[in-house]
Amino acid sequence: MKIVGVTACPTGIAHTYMAAEKITEEATKRGFEVKIETRGSVGIENQLTAEEIRAADVVVLGVGVSVDKSMFSGKKIVEASVADVIHNTDKVIDLAVAAAADTNYPLYEEKQDDGNRQLKTEADTFLNLLKKIPKHLMTGVSYMIPFVAAGGIMIAISFMFGIEASGVEGSLPYYLNTIGGIAFSVMIPIMAAFIAYSMADRPGIAPGMVAGLIVTQLDPSPGFLGGIIGGLLAGMAAWAIKKLKMPKALAGLMPVLIIPLFSTFLVGILMYFVIAPPCAALQAAMTGWLTNMSNGSGILLGAVIGAMLAFDLGGPVNKVAYMFGVGLLAEGIFEPQAASMASGMVPSLAMALATLLNKDLYTPAERESGKTAWLLGASFIAEGAIPFAGADPLRVIPSLMVGSAVAGGMAMAFHLTLQAPHGGIFVMGLVNKPLLFLLCTAVGTVISALLVNFLKGIKYRKGQSK
Amino acid sequence: MIRDMLKPEYIFIGQKPASHTLADALALISERCSPYAGVKATALTKAFLAREKMGSTGFGEQLAIPHAKVRKLKQPMIALFRFTEGVDWNAMDGQPVKLAIALVMPKEDKDNTHLTILAKLSRRLVHPEFMEALLSAETEEALYKYIIEEMEENK
Known part of the structure; x- marks a missing residue:
């Protein structure tokens, strides 16, 4: 008998x-x-x-307040006051035994009009762990945001001194750029660590952090998408190992030794052998593809560069497109770089604009990130969009790709040229037609912002009407 | 820690309220707790009475667990009172109360450790041998020592 x-x-x-x-x-006792x-x-x-x-024969409730019983749907319930449970325990248990034996005892049914089903306490199952992936991503992103803001703003300020200024060792721009770069470099490890933390509590942090660090050290780096995958794998590994039944003697070693050791090793190996090879292959394929394409239509090339830059915001695909533009500078071809810069400014700016256009679709933390994203976008730092893309990749990334593609295509159509590898609006003076350049970025930004808010709006209204 | 909440000087045996009524018993408890809690006795009495109105804390078997939640409390406290004569507590079994475990807790709930300690103490209270020991200990020191030992054991 189970109670x-x-x-x-x-x-x-x-x-x-x-x-x-x-x-x-x-x-x-019985x-x-x-x-x-x-x-x-x-x-x-x-x-x-x-x-x-599910396994229990009967449910005993000793309650003096109303409790949510939805989780006991289809079970036999014996309800008693707290006082009865304390003083007449044997009688309450007798009732429970009788109920369990009685085939005609009514099974508890949840009333249909019981609207508040959200309160159901969820069991700690693997399925529920996966169902809450959006929540895990949000958690990871919320811890990452300060690093993006601190790093991005310092790098942007260093550009203000001139695009070459940070090259002078010991100067203020040098330190701004270096410190900002270090803050940026831990952005993905932090995100991965806290995605895993959201899934498996504290044991998730070590494997998540290490998975994120591997992402930053791999060449090509799998970028923030790799960081998300690494964080999720780390969370699952720590969650699963935590569930293992251990003999008492080893139980004390679980949190300090067994979970971190095995989950970190497992996830690390997966990063090197399962995540890294496709990234390298993807990068190689993309490079070949883009090179072939440069013989074809300029507008299409610009659009592809834009879409690639926005796809993984600093990941392998983004790097291919960016290096393609920079590489051609050496050959005296300046148009793809202009397309790359015009479209690369779109993701951060678009998210900044989107948070301004419809505040209801964003959390307070996201609205704050939106403000710093203006500066990051203007400085050609696409990472400003990562907090948004990390929290809701399926809606944000396609929207950003469309706007960036439009900006890139337009830049090629106008035959814009640029000879600087980085810098955003701080290198505007080097563009042949600065006003048209701004127009390209503005059009792409508006398109992406409207699109992402439209997609998020569908989900938001669905949530409201529930 | 239990030792922060329950101190030897918080144990009062041989207590005699002005009358057998609940109000007088709570007034006595409040007066004794007041200096240690740093809260006025009248405020404590009011808080204890408010909880009794929600349902008697006289849980039968001669035991009552009055609680008072007060603002700006420095340290939550558990105080133990043994009465020379039974108090009419409107207990659930109608029996007079001989032993009261008074809980004075902060209204603002910053820290849950005291609740965890109380949960543990509550679990001990339903065991007859524990209650028997609380009712029969001869001195305040013995009573204190017994509770601390029981609570610090991993049961």
Whole structure:
């Protein structure tokens, strides 16, 4: 016989626990399996899982307040007051035994009009872990945002001194650029670490951080998309290893040794052998493809450069497009670089504009990131869009690709040229037609911003009408 | 830690309220706790009574667990009172109360450790041998020592 139950009282300080202890004691005395969840002021403890509820013969509720019973749908419930549970424990257990044996005992059914189903406590299953991926990404991104802001702004300021200024060792622009670059370099490790943290709590941090660091050290780097994958893999690994049943003697070593050791090694190996090769292959294929394309239509080439830059915002595809433009500078071909710069400014600017156009679609933290994204976008730092793309890749990335492609295509159509490898609006003076250049970026920005808000709006309205 | 919340001087045995009523018992408890909690006795009494109105904390078996939640409390405290004569607490089993474990807790809930300690104490209270020991200990020191030992054991 298996009994599960919940105890809760109005203040949740003493009686909740007294009742739980009494049921457990009485049921154990009779040789039953028992698990009682306590909902007190400390929060929910000893939480029942869906599996345990399914396996139970009967549910005992010792409650003095109304509790959400939706998780007990289809079970036999014996409900008693907290006082009865404490003082007449044997009678309550007798009732539970009778209910379990009685084939005609009514099964609990959730009322159809019970609108608040959101409150259901979710079991700690792998499926639920995956279902909450959007939440995990959000968590990862929220910890990453300060690094993007600090690093991006310092790099942008260093450009203001002139695009070559940071090359002078010991100068202020040099330090701004260097410190900013270091802040940028931990952006992806931090995101990966906290994605994994969201999934597996503290044990996720070590494998997540290491997976993110591997991403930054691989050549070609899998970029922020690689960081997301690494974080998710690390979270899953830590979550799964945490679930393993260990003999008592080893249980103490789990959090400090076993989980970090095995999850980090496992995820690290996966990064090198499963994530890295396709990235390298993709980069090689893209390079070949782009080179072939440069013989064809200029407008299409510009559009492809733009779309590639926006696809992974600093990842392998982005790097191919960027290096393609910079590489051609050496050959005296300046048009693709102009297309690259005009379109590369779009992602950050578009997200900055999007947060301004419809505040409801963004969290307060995202709206703040939107403000710094103006400066990052203007400085040709596409990473300003990563917090948005990381939190909602499926809507954000396609929107950014469309706007960037338009900007890149337009730049080629206008035969814009640029000879500087980096710098955004700070190298405007080097563009042959600065006003048209700004127009290209502005059009792309507006298109991306409207598109991303449209896509997010669909999801938002769905959530509202529920 | 239990030792921060429950101190030897918080144990009061042989207590005699002005009358057998709940109000007088709570007034006595408040007066004793007041200097340690740093809260006025009248405020404590009011807080204890407010909780009793939501439902008696006299849980039967001669035991009551009055709680008071007060603002700006420095340290949550657990105080133990044994009465020479039973107090009429409107207990659930109608029996007079001989032992009161008074909880004085902060209204602003910053830290949950005291709740965890109380949860543990509550679990011990349903065991007859624990209650028996609390009711029969001869001196305040013995009573204190027994509770601390029970609470610090990993049960």
